[in-house]
Amino acid sequence: MTPAANDVWPIVHAERRRLVADLLDLPIAQWRTPSLCPGWDVHDVLAHVVDTARTGRLMFVRELLRARFNFDRANDTGVAREKRTDPQDTVRTLDAVVSLTRTPPANLATRLVEAFVHGEDIRRPLGVAGTYPAGAVADALAYQLRTPVSFGGGRERAAGLRMVDSSTGQAWGEAGADVVEGAGIDLLLAVSGRPVPTERLTGRGAARLLDATG
Known part of the structure; x- marks a missing residue:
């Protein structure tokens, strides 16, 4: 079952805003904290959140082709593209794309998975409490x-x-x-x-x- 767009996007947008608010004052030393996502620190995960917010169907297919259908490689490329030298610039980039409704060709429930799981990938290692609907x-x-x-x-x-x-x-x-x-x-x-x-x-x-x- 695919949830309705009118049910999904307001929640996703709210989660992005909450993440921006949680990270605006994060000390520079904490940005290298390992996330729950193996191999990525919290800045990497934030960059991935920005990348997924920007990625629509055509871009997803194009990047997957470039990565020779290796999802991990495509994700790493997206992180490198969106990760700024100053982590607060990455936060500001997410703030600028909060309201986008782009998605790969997948069930819209994946947008909820991304928002909640990546939110906790970042928050839990930092000791930041998160609440979710x-x-x-x-x-x-x-x-x-x-x-x-x-x-x-x-x-x-x-x-x-x-x-x-x-x-x-x-x-x-x-x-x-x-x-x-x-x-x-x-x-x-x-x-x-x-x-x-x-x-x-x-x-x-x-x-x-x-x-x-x-």
């Missing part, structure tokens, strides 16, 4: 659960498990399967391959899901 997090999680890891999802990581959002009671997966319970954003991060503190996830399936993020 539960319904939109649920849409992002549902998308990740049905999308293969090879396409940026987490279907294989969650195979045979039942995810339960401790905040709302919403659940995904077959009844009777080993349960993983936690806040929706923590479930989303774990399914997306990000490290989550062990105390944030409970249930018989928690250890298996956490192992799958490594």
Whole structure:
């Protein structure tokens, strides 16, 4: 199921604005903090957020062709293109593109995944608290659960498990399967391959899901 554009874009734009606000006064020494995204520091992730905000369908296809269909290479090229010498210039660039509605040829739920997961990629290592709309997090999680890891999802990581959002009671997966319970954003991060503190996830399936993020 594809969420409606009128439901997705206001949330994405709000998340971009919040990220700008969170990073405006970040001390220069903290910009090299390793993010939750392997191999990237928080400045790299911010540059990627700028790049994805700018990238529409045609540009996505063109850059993927140039990268010989290597998604990681295409992403690294985008980071290099958008990463400014002064990190605050990168923040200001994001501020300038906050309201864009460009997207690659993909389900619009990917825009929610990008906004929430990359927001936490940056915020958690910096100790910055983030709050996210539960319904939109649920849409992002549902998308990740049905999308293969090879396409940026987490279907294989969650195979045979039942995810339960401790905040709302919403659940995904077959009844009777080993349960993983936690806040929706923590479930989303774990399914997306990000490290989550062990105390944030409970249930018989928690250890298996956490192992799958490594």
